[in-house]
Amino acid sequence: MRIAAIVSVAVAAAALAWAADVQRVERGMLVTENVPETPPALKDTLLQYQNVRGASFADWTPDGKSILIATRFADTAQLHRVDMPLGLRRQLTFFPEPVGSGTYRPDNGPRTILYGKDRGGDENFQLYLMDEREGASTMFTDGKSRNAAGTFSDDGSLIAWSSVAKDSQKYKILVANGRAPKEPRVVLDEEGAWFPRGFSPDNTKLLVGKSVSVNESYLYLIDLKTGTRTQVNPSPKQISYGNVEFAADGQSLYVVSDEDSEFSRLVRVNLKDNSKTALSGGIDWDVDGFDITLDRKTIAYVTNEAGVSRVYMIDAASGAKLPAPELPTAVFSGAGFSPDGTKLALSLTNAQTSGDVWVWDLKARKLTRWTESEVGGIDPSTFVQPTLVSWPTFDQAGGKPRTITGFQYLPPGPGPHPVLITIHGGPEAQSQPGFSSNTQMLVKKLGMAVILPNVRGSTGYGKTFVNLDNGRLREDSVKDIGALLDWIATQPSLDKKRVVVSGGSYGGYMSYAVMTTYNDRLAAGISVVGISNFVTFLNNTSGYRKDLRRVEYGDERDPEMAKFLQTISPLTNAGKITKPMFIVQGLNDPRVPYTEAEQMLKAIRANGQEVWFMMAKDEGHGFAKKSNQNAQQEATVLFLQKVIGK
Template identity: 35%
Template sequence: MNATRKNRLLLLNILFLFTGILTTPFIFGQNNNLVTIGIPDTINANPNAVLKAYNSTIDFPAFIDWDNNGILLNGGTVIYKMNRPNGSITEKYKMNQGLGDYLSPDHNSFLFLEDTNGDERYQLFLHSIKTGINTVITEIGTRSTTPFWKPDSRQILYKSNARTDRETDLYLRNINPPYNDTLLIQNITDEAVIYDWDVRTNRILFVKIISENNKELYRYDINTGELQQINSGKEIAHSNAMFLSDSDTILIVSDEGSEFQHLMLYNYKTGTSRKLTNEILWDIDAISMASKGHYLAFTVNENGYSALYRMNLTDFTYKRVATLPTGIIRNLKINRNGNAVAFNFYGSTFKRKVYTYDFEKDQLFQWTNKNGSKKTDFAFIQARSVSLPAYDPIINKNYSIPAFLYEPKTSGKHPVYIDIHGGPEYQALPFFNKWHQFLVNELGIAVIVPNIRGSNGYGKSYMKSDDGLSRENAVKDIGILLDWIATQPQFDKERIALFGESYGGYMVLAALANFPDKIRCGIDVVGISDFVTYLEKTADYRKELRRVEFGDERIPEIRDFLLRISPVTNVNRMNSPLFIVQGYNDPRVHYQVSEQMVQSLQEKGKTVWYLGAKDEGHGFQKSENNNYQKNAEILFLTTFLLPKTN
């Protein structure tokens, strides 16, 4: 064992022993708003000093927009300006309000959302950067989300369920008096996305979400109310769209006729389309284009990593930027002149960098860290892509399960921590994760982050392969992963822990029931233990989309299936200690879904820890609660995972 890591692990154990944590019997207790079962009451909400040290040494303020020839950066309550790479960083605006996600195009104000203790009933606020005044736009108790600025900064679009709790509508609002909120489109769906707003014609492009594989694309004329669906009658997942300069042609990102998201041209007048990116066999992730210039920038998701491309809009030829290092691109945005693009860049060993790419020079520029480099006495572990061979006997087909692996540098057999993403249609990506780095470096635990069937990024067939009655395909993939671990000499197959949030929490519970002798312990955060209770109690605005994914519990045969595969039905098959975490204001997975699982485990005499927070929703966001959760997770793993069996 590395001496530095050994000393840190010793320090952790001393801290636990000093506070009496390791010898305190399980109790039921309540600490302010935290409700606990089984967790030693001496755990506190102070941040773990060792875990806190695992902040990234490279954490550049996030790029938010271009400003003339320079860029603007989000410093929380400060907006910074830089004019050139490696130049000085200066303060442009200092605010009394943390910068929201939606900065106006003219940089005079921004929009932000606030809910109450994680209930996700967001109110929308407008903050004036010059005056510091906040203006409430929507009513408390309603849910308003994803505002979209008109390019001239005079109006916004936003979604709200103010008319009825079950449906989400699209509203238009003036930023200056008279405000005149106007209901534009009813039942646009809760997860609908606005893609573009053409100032010349006052038309917008948006998608209405029917399912992850069916996202209907529309053009809407705000002046006339005319609504036109594009590619009507087809089940297509449209993921982006932008107006070209002639307003009758748009660029679309969709999976029409393909396993993957590709770029295509669509002409309104003729109703014809043309695919532009035939050679790219991965999903196009993001696109950006300016009203001026001749270039489009787009990114491609290649097995979780970003590739950057530029496209010439005169002939639609495209070229990959060869100099981009390995990482993930977010917030891709071309400047107003259309001659350069900027973006945030992420990796498994650093939190964030900022890059720009000059189209004419064909040159990539990295911008400098604001605070310079910090020194640490440990090295972050680079994520390694692995592909697990698998076979589905039902369809008689071979396939692969992609995953990211973080391995300790020390020798010997390592315990394994499997982190399963939620969604289920999400994709786990190799972003910097200080918790993963802590587990690997301090506790000597290997971390595996899989993208099992149902994940996006690997073709629509792969994403659809766990829908409805095929739900247990994803559970089978965890079994394949467990078998693969047993064949790897660097892993200890007797010491495997599972972790998952939301749908990932369901996967933890289902795996514990299906593979009870292969898993040492599990941590379930806001997970689904009972699909019927989950679907009946999830927020009204979410029900229909979730029923498309999991099945409609109102249909008797579907209800029977959902009850059969629900973990709460299969508690008898579980042998491993389990830690369940739940927020009491969760609108997605109702707290009773977790509490009934705890009760069932207790009735069967199973080992279960429970942590509930009265001021949290779908996952813990408050630092004190999060610190308590992490301290409890460390103790849980050191108690149940790390000790070796004889």
């Protein structure tokens, strides 16, 4: 059924509310302004889409017979164990906060799972060890700092993790007994975003990484006996490293690196002389990641080819290609070999698969589906497949107009259809053709075309492209959306008069910026946890994030850069917005503080313009709890229904 009849009464009520003084309403954990009540009939219509679930691979059990997955049956994602293909999803964690990943301690003792959990979306993660048989968990971190990257040694006897205080830029890396990590010792304590990357096979060294930006990172080896730190592959060149693993003898590393390449490649680095051997040469796309068998003999790596994932398998020593699974067009979010190296688990999602785990048997060369997640009773074959679209933008590359690409989900029928432009966050990220129940709902129930653009600054298109929006080039990415609006105007199936822009995090900033720049060409905007002022954002974001973000956006401590950032900030230009806005925020957001939303709300309203507002007191950087996600979706449908006139 269409939603138009359902929402008409609610839209009329919203118009009346707007005419009067807007009141702030609190219901449970939700704080709203100008958001009408959701009609019961609309709630019923959305139920199917709100009850779509997916599953993602987390780990194999130590005996290799079962897999650990994350999926949701109640309000949040939790860890479950699956013992056979399409078997029972046995829930292991039961928390009000999400637990989205975990790993087994790799030994033959009692099954123990390492996982992390925050509170209310504050991302102040604490690490826990859970006895799988008893279901009891023990927190082994300090309860105050932000802890991440928990890593076991191959035999499970050691564990390492990073720790940083919320308002500090100084990271620690700690190492402890993997079976009883009660008395950790600090092996590194200094400024920078430092994380453990893995123990050497003999447990004498710890590989650590320092991240400066998406384009710059460093690797070091710490001798766990002497504390000596040695840089891997020292170079004057700026290099970005992805995931990394030791070779069997500990004398070389397998690592994803963009050294001397436009794209990230899989290479082997000899630790004695830093010589390199390319293992994924000839592929002009990024290697997103890889896994290696415990015996270090076989590697599976995943490439990102125009947003679509592809799996390759090679012999680790020679680099020779091995048989790989033939998979449908999809996006892979995780992969892992079984302990004996005979099976490879893959998390797979596409437009018609909400997210499931498949297993490739290397000997039988057989692919088996292990989970089949429910999609609210909807026939998956009815979900709309996206098409890759492109349009010329304002500048040139190689003497030709630069092309920007994106994925378009188009309703049936000739149109012209209203359009929702959804811009990804990051900005060092990429929109890929994975599954979104919300996108499918908008296409089917509202008849909207949905376009997911990958503007300059997106990953997946080479390191030159990802740098095209840095610092003073920030507004060039906004111009890419202006070029998209030009392209929309030429498409008979799209209605250029009913275009809404939306986005989350950096995409939320983009939504604001597009609204201030192209207000007369848009019907409305939606900003979720978006930056409204770069200077206040950089001043107020958590301390451990400041330097990472300054590399991308510019250093607000420089008076000239601060002036530039103020000039281009949406808050400075809020007076240009004369179309409705919907602002969504989590109160506990450590990345984009809630004050970014509050100040933009105040500025737009001071100009006498219409703005809807929703904030969850138990969420952070986006809504993770199903009840809050449902409320956001319902309000978004009401907002879109009003602004596109359905």
